[in-house]
Amino acid sequence: MFAHSMLRPISNDRCALHSCSVCRDASPELRAELERLGRLRICRRGETVVGEEEDTPFVGNVVSGVLRTQKTLHDGRQQIVELLLPGDMFGRVFAHTSRVSIEAASNVTLCCFGRAGFEAVMARFPELEHRMLLSIMEELNAAQDWILLLGCQTVTERIASFLLILRRRALRPCAAAATPGAFPIIRVPICRRDMAAYLGTTVESISRTIQEMARRGVLRIIDPQNFEILDERRLSLLSGRDATEKPFEHVATRRASIA
Amino acid sequence: MFAHSMLRPISNDRCALHSCSVCRDASPELRAELERLGRLRICRRGETVVGEEEDTPFVGNVVSGVLRTQKTLHDGRQQIVELLLPGDMFGRVFAHTSRVSIEAASNVTLCCFGRAGFEAVMARFPELEHRMLLSIMEELNAAQDWILLLGCQTVTERIASFLLILRRRALRPCAAAATPGAFPIIRVPICRRDMAAYLGTTVESISRTIQEMARRGVLRIIDPQNFEILDERRLSLLSGRDATEKPFEHVATRRASIA
DNA sequence: GAAGGCCCTTGCTCCAGATCAAAAGGCAGG
DNA sequence: CCTGCCTTTTGATCTGGAGCAAGGGCCTTC
CATH class of the missing domain: 1.10.10.10 (Winged helix-like DNA-binding domain superfamily/Winged helix DNA-binding domain)
Incomplete structure (x- = not known):
């Protein structure tokens, strides 16, 4: 019987992400470092990559397929907090326990880095830490946009x-x-x-x-x-987000105005 | 007539935040640097600190009072995305235009740093960049928690x-x-x-x-x-978040189960 | 001290969307 | 091929909370 997810080193032509994820514009030395650390992993739809409140042994990025990160209330209500598409990073550096569960919303291929190893590389390559900061800021922007969407x-x-x-x-x-x-x-x-x-x-x-x-x-x-x-x-x-839509002068309400 | 907000350098005993904001645990040199850069600013309730889609000339943290960061839809509907209490940072480093408007939800005292100057300090003190990364990750956690709250x-x-x-x-x-x-x-x-x-x-x-x-x-x-x-x-x-609440076995719905 | 603005509360009505129910199609496993 | 499970759709019903209106209190401004 196979392990339910497979790990293998990245051969040069495997990870197609060089041009659009953490690796983009990375210096050759950093890229080499990451390639040495990375492991491809394949998960089938429904599989849990990291459980809620669990330890996060690795971070990585999505090569193909879709990951969902979700939170669950005690009575079972669930909310997906993020969808991660190819090129997106998952997992949190420096965070020992995950605040969300990460699951495969479709069959996925992931490029995983051991968290400790990745952090060590970050310490040696400030450019990586900087890139992570920008990446998380982008994630925060998206989350705040989602708050607007859900809130009104x-x-x-x-x-x-x-x-x-x-x-x-x-x-x-x-x-x-x-x-x-x-x-x-x-x-x-x-x-x-x-x-x-x-x-x-x-x-x-x-x-x-x-x-x-x-x-x-x-x-x-x-x-x-x-x-x-x-x-x-x-x-x-x-979508209610159209920039050309003329602002109304009437009092704003929680509901959309009658189109 | 006074300018509608006042700026003045931080004297040693003014900014009470040394123990709980970016300055916490900062090395003496970094702290000196930040104190030199910081300017206290007082805003009255309702005042806009940074407009939506505007240039962000500075970042900083809240000394007293409450800031709200909010987004507005074209028809006037508004959603507060974050409340910033004393000790919290506002503004985004490396982000030229703000994705939210930042307004005083009460009379506030802010400790402001010119964004360019702050970024220069970050470049010289990796400990500051690292602290910013952790701080933004914490913000992201809170935002994702809010998504759960608004979503279900x-x-x-x-x-x-x-x-x-x-x-x-x-x-x-x-x-x-x-x-x-x-x-x-x-x-x-x-x-x-x-x-x-x-x-x-x-x-x-x-x-x-x-x-x-x-x-x-x-x-x-x-x-x-x-x-x-x-x-x-x-x-x-x-609150629906009580850890001792027993999980139900029935199918989860979007609404809360009858308490 | 009068006027105008907010702020908070409360009663009534209404509706967007959740819930419940059911049926049909597709797919995996045996 | 059959069985069971999951996904999607559609109809019917119900309800949490939005919208609307009005009243009282407080603060600021003139």
Whole structure:
């Protein structure tokens, strides 16, 4: 029987992340160091990489697939706090116990670094520590954006925002190479249940809202995980984040104003 | 007429934060450096320290009072993303434009550092950069905790959690000195409108919920900003975060289970 | 000391979205 | 191929909390 996850050293042509993760722009010495430390690991969908309140033996980045980091209340309610796509880092340096559980939302390939080893490299390469600082600041920006989304946007706005975020990610240089020419198609890499846990709503509401968007001609449902964007302008308006939308003068409320 | 905010150098006995902010445990040289760079600034309630999408000329920490960092949607809906209490840092190093607006939720005293100057000190003192990394990681933890709160907790749970967080902050060593012996009293340093914008709800819901808690004997309302905790155990249960609460086996839903 | 603004509270109404229920399709394992 | 499980969708119902309105108290400004 195989171990339920496999570890192996990174051979030069394995980790395709050199151009878009911690390794990007790293000096040759640092890159060599990281390559020596890194181990590829494959996890199947549903597998837990790090448990909540558990020790975090390693950090790393996602090579392919999607990780979810989530928190669970004692009565079982769950909230996905972050989705980690290829190129994103997972795990926290200097943090002995994880404040979230990290699970595979799809089959994933990870590039893992032992936490102690990684910290040692950080101590020797200030450029790495600096890069980590910037990376965590970016993560904080995203988290604060999510707070806005959960705190005062409707389910429709959340879903539209989510689709647009996925789209922007897919159009980023290093990801675009992976899905060439698929311009108006958005691929949602997670199931409805995970979408619900991420967006702070339920599978039923998501299903209804997306079907409604399709009826209104905003998008076409190719299959439950793939949509063709028919009217990006309108999707952007639905997201409530459109910059061209004129500010209203009336008193702000918690709910969206009637569109 | 006075400038609407005043700047002055920190004299040795002015900034009381040596023991609990960036300065804590700083080497004497670093501390001297920061003291030379720091300027005290006083802002009145409602004043904007840094506007959304504006340039951030400085970073710093809160000496007294409360700052709120908030985001605004184009139709005017607002969400407070963070409350910064004495000892907390505001502003982002290396970030040229702010992603939030930073405003005084009460009269505040700030200790400000020019951003460029602070970054220069960081470059010379790795211990400072490291401390910043840890500080931002802590901020990220708090933000992710807030995502859980907004994503799947009821208004009652949010309020109870908020009160308990304030309580824990007030009991922390360096803050406790400021309010000695005030054990069962929670002071809420912000108005209902800010509470609502922070907790993702409305002033009416907050008012009703707190009154209900008082009717049930969980707390006593001394005045709208001061509460005496009568039953901490029950408050903790209401927060939905009590560790002793037994996990249910039934299917988890988005709503709280009937208590 | 009068006026205007906030701030907080409370009653009433209404609705977005959660919950409950059920059915159909797909996939993995035996 | 059958069985069981999971995913997605759709319909029907219910409710937590938002919206609206109004009243009283306090503070600041003129």
